[in-house]
Amino acid sequence: MKKIGILTSGGDSSGMNACVRSIVRTALRMGIEVVGFKKGYLGLMKGDYIPLDSKAVSGIMHRGGTFLQSARSPEFRTPEGQKNALDGLKRLQVDGLIILGGDGSLTGALTLHKLGFPVIGIPASIDNDIPFTDMALGVDTALNNIIYAVDCIKDTASSHARAFVIEVMGRNSGYLASVSAIASGAEYALVPEREFDLSEICQQLRQRYEEGRDNAIIILAEGVAKGQDIADSIKDAIGFETRVTVLGHYQRGGAPTVFDRLLASRLGKKAVELLVAGNHGMMAGLSCNTIVATPLEDVIKGAKRPQDEVLRLAEVLGI
Ligand code: ADP
Ligand code: F6P
Numbered sequence: 001m002k003k004i005g006i007l008t009s010g011g012d013s014s015g016m017n018a019c020v021r022s023i024v025r026t027a028l029r030m031g032i033e034v035v036g037f038k039k040g041y042l043g044l045m046k047g048d049y050i051p052l053d054s055k056a057v058s059g060i061m062h063r064g065g066t067f068l069q070s071a072r073s074p075e076f077r078t079p080e081g082q083k084n085a086l087d088g089l090k091r092l093q094v095d096g097l098i099i100l101g102g103d104g105s106l107t108g109a110l111t112l113h114k115l116g117f118p119v120i121g122i123p124a125s126i127d128n129d130i131p132f133t134d135m136a137l138g139v140d141t142a143l144n145n146i147i148y149a150v151d152c153i154k155d156t157a158s159s160h161a162r163a164f165v166i167e168v169m170g171r172n173s174g175y176l177a178s179v180s181a182i183a184s185g186a187e188y189a190l191v192p193e194r195e196f197d198l199s200e201i202c203q204q205l206r207q208r209y210e211e212g213r214d215n216a217i218i219i220l221a222e223g224v225a226k227g228q229d230i231a232d233s234i235k236d237a238i239g240f241e242t243r244v245t246v247l248g249h250y251q252r253g254g255a256p257t258v259f260d261r262l263l264a265s266r267l268g269k270k271a272v273e274l275l276v277a278g279n280h281g282m283m284a285g286l287s288c289n290t291i292v293a294t295p296l297e298d299v300i301k302g303a304k305r306p307q308d309e310v311l312r313l314a315e316v317l318g319i
């Protein structure tokens with residue numbers, strides 16, 4: 001393998017830069033040239049790339065987002081788009097590709113693998129819904145961002161005797177909501193994986209209020225409902241003031257935590273090793289603190305990452 005390419009795709013996540021740095025450094029050590037495609041599959045189809053030497057990846061470890069930029073590119077889902085990408089890779093004499101992204105991006109990686117191109121995937125998405133990895137890149141940083149925000153909101157909630165609905169990201173996954181509710185000491189986590197009865201929650205809130213506990217934090221996964229709708233229902237039912245905070249894209253940015261920097265470095269190194277060893281069509285992931293490889297085919301056809309343990313913990317803790 002003489003030349004490899006990297007791209008970051010889908011929603012950006014903190015640690016992508018640290019991972020690109022690790023890939024480049026590992027590859028250069030093995031005498032392999034590296035190029036980075038801009039804006040995910042878009043750059044791959046357009047042949048928009050930059051050479052990545054050691055200098056190109058210095059000073060990026062602590063930066064959130066992705067300096068290669070990311071995009072959603074529907075055109076890559078089509079056979080024409082995929083042909084453009086393969087033609088471009090051939091023209092540039094790229095021998096293998098490492099793709100960082102969420103389940104959509106990894107499905108794209110599997111497509112290229114099935115078309116015969118050597119590919120390795122790295123799970124990078126704050127949603128933590130990708131199976132065969134305990135954590136995807138950026139999840140820990142997003143959780144820390146959320147916890148910081150919830151701690152701040154708790155101060156003002158208690159000062160004004162208000163209930164707050166805090167809407168967090170995660171698409172159809174409730175992982176961010178469950179874990180941030182556990183770690184922030186929130187009263188409730190409303191997640192798509194678990195049914196809940198809003199009128200019962202309102203009743204409990206009213207009882208808490210009557211007992212003198214006059215504020216509450218309800219963490220809502222975006223996949224359940226709009227924060228404002230839930231807050232309106234609570235206000236109508238219990239009478240006391242409610243406010244809504246939608247944390248939005250704030251959750252995705254910021255300097256990666258130590259956990260994400262280390263995970264990024266470990267996954268990047270493993271991805272290059274897999275590619276060079278000819279162990280293609282795999283995803284590098286984290287399992288019981290060990291970096292492991294799983295066929296992309298299993299990752300994509302596997303169910304969503306199981307959230308059972310965290311859901312059970314929330315339940316036991318009365319969240
Ligand atoms: P994420 O990777 O964060 O889940 P998306 O689901 O938006 O984000 O996917 C990112 C990109 O991956 C898409 O814009 C598209 O280019 C590519 N992709 C997604 N699904 C497929 C698919 N089924 N086949 C080929 N490419 C796909
Ligand atoms: O998949 C990552 C994610 O941040 C989701 O949690 C969220 O629903 C979505 O991406 C937001 O996408 P966009 O950045 O395109 O608004």
